[in-house]
Amino acid sequence: MQNLKGLIQPEVFNLGLAPSRTISNLRDFHYIPYARWNIFGLYALARKIRTSSPDVLHAYDHKSLFVARLLSLLLGIPVIYTKCGGPNGSRAIPFANRIVLFSGENYSHYCEHGDPSRYILIPNRLNRPHSDPEMQERLVNELGLRDQKILLRISRFNRYYDHTFNQTEALFRELRAKEMSWHLVFLGAEQDPVYLQELKDRFGLDGVYYIVEESYTKEASKLIPIADAVVATGRGAMEACYFGKRVFCPTAIGRLPVEINDATFDTLFHFNFSERAPVIQSEIAQETAGTSMKVYFEKFFLLDTARTAYLSLYGQAIEEGSRHLSNLKTLAYHALQFFRPR
Known part of the structure; x- marks a missing residue:
C-alpha cells in the first residue's frame, strides 16, 4: 500500500503462472510460480514468510486468501482479506480476522451471511493518478x-x-x-x-x-x-x-x-x-x-482519507492474533473451491 509508506513495511508475494506487470516494480516484490497442486510452491512461500516474519498476511483475491489461511494455521499469523469488488459469491463467507469490502453490494451480502463485526466497507481508493x-x-x-x-x-x-x-x-x-x-x-x-x-x-x-x-x-x-x-x-x-x-x-x-x-x-x-x-x-x-x-x-476516492482505517485494521488483526478454530470451520469448503477443476 503505497499510501502507507513509512508507516508499514510491506512485502509483496505474487502467486500465479506469471508475474504481474502491474506490481512487479514494487520494492520487496517476490514472484512464486504457483498452481493449485503445487505443494513445492506452497512450501517455498511458507519458508519465505517464516523468514520475513510479518505481523499480518493480507490477501487480495479468493484463491490467495485460501493460501493465506493455510499459512495462518502453520505460522500463527493473522489474516486480512480485501475483496476488490465483483459478484457477491456464495453464502459461505471465508474466514479472515478482518475483511475489507470495496462495494456496498458486497458489504451487505457479507453482513447478511457472516459476522458483521469483522467486515468493514472501505470503497476502492487510489492515489492521484499520473499523466503523460x-x-x-x-x-x-x-x-x-x-x-x-x-x-x-x-x-x-x-x-x-x-x-x-x-x-x-x-x-x-x-x-x-x-x-x-x-x-x-x-x-x-x-x-x-x-x-x-x-x-x-x-x-x-x-x-x-x-x-x-x-x-x-x-x-x-x-x-x-x-x-x-x-x-x-x-x-x-x-x-x-x-x-x-x-x-x-x-x-x-x-x-x-x-x-x-x-x-x-x-x-x-x-x-x-x-x-x-x-x-x-x-x-x-x-x-x-x-x-x-x-x-x-x-x-x-482519494486514498489519503482511508489511511487511518487501514492502520486500525492492521492493529486489530495483530492484537487478535491467528484464530485457528474459526479458520478451520470453513477451510474445507474453501479448499473445494480452490482445488476444483476450472
Whole structure:
C-alpha cells in the first residue's frame, strides 16, 4: 500500500503462472510460480514468510486468501482479506480476522451471511493518478484527432466485456448524431484477436479506433486526459473523475452506459461503479450538470482519507492474533473451491 509508506513495511508475494506487470516494480516484490497442486510452491512461500516474519498476511483475491489461511494455521499469523469488488459469491463467507469490502453490494451480502463485526466497507481508493503529456501528444497525432472530441474506453479486448463494448458504441453513436467531431477510441490489451476482429466488423472503422500497442496499453490511465468523455468501471471511473472528465459507467441493463452525476452517483457507488449496477439512462445530456467530477474524487476516492482505517485494521488483526478454530470451520469448503477443476 503505497499510501502507507513509512508507516508499514510491506512485502509483496505474487502467486500465479506469471508475474504481474502491474506490481512487479514494487520494492520487496517476490514472484512464486504457483498452481493449485503445487505443494513445492506452497512450501517455498511458507519458508519465505517464516523468514520475513510479518505481523499480518493480507490477501487480495479468493484463491490467495485460501493460501493465506493455510499459512495462518502453520505460522500463527493473522489474516486480512480485501475483496476488490465483483459478484457477491456464495453464502459461505471465508474466514479472515478482518475483511475489507470495496462495494456496498458486497458489504451487505457479507453482513447478511457472516459476522458483521469483522467486515468493514472501505470503497476502492487510489492515489492521484499520473499523466503523460508526451504519450498523449504522440497518440493524438498518430490518430489525427487534434481538435476533435474523443470518447475513450479503456478495456481488454475480451469477449467477457462484450456488453460494455456494445453500450460504449451506442453512446458514441448518440454523441456523434449530435456533433460529428466525436470519435471513439478503444484502448486495451488484445487478449482475444478473434474477438477484436469481430468488434471491427461489427462497429466498423468510421470514427472508431482500436489501440492495442503495449507502449500505450501498459499505463493506459495516463492517456485519460486526451478524452472529453470516458466509459469506465471501478478504478478507471475514479481515475477519470480525477481528470475532470465526463464519466459513463456500463451497467447491467439498458442500451447506454449511465453518466455519473448527482442523480446516479449513490447507486453507481454502491456497486463500486461495476457493470452490475441496475440503472438505465435513456438519453444523453449535452453537458454534465451538478457536482464536479474532481470533487467526487477528492471526497470519495482519494486514498489519503482511508489511511487511518487501514492502520486500525492492521492493529486489530495483530492484537487478535491467528484464530485457528474459526479458520478451520470453513477451510474445507474453501479448499473445494480452490482445488476444483476450472
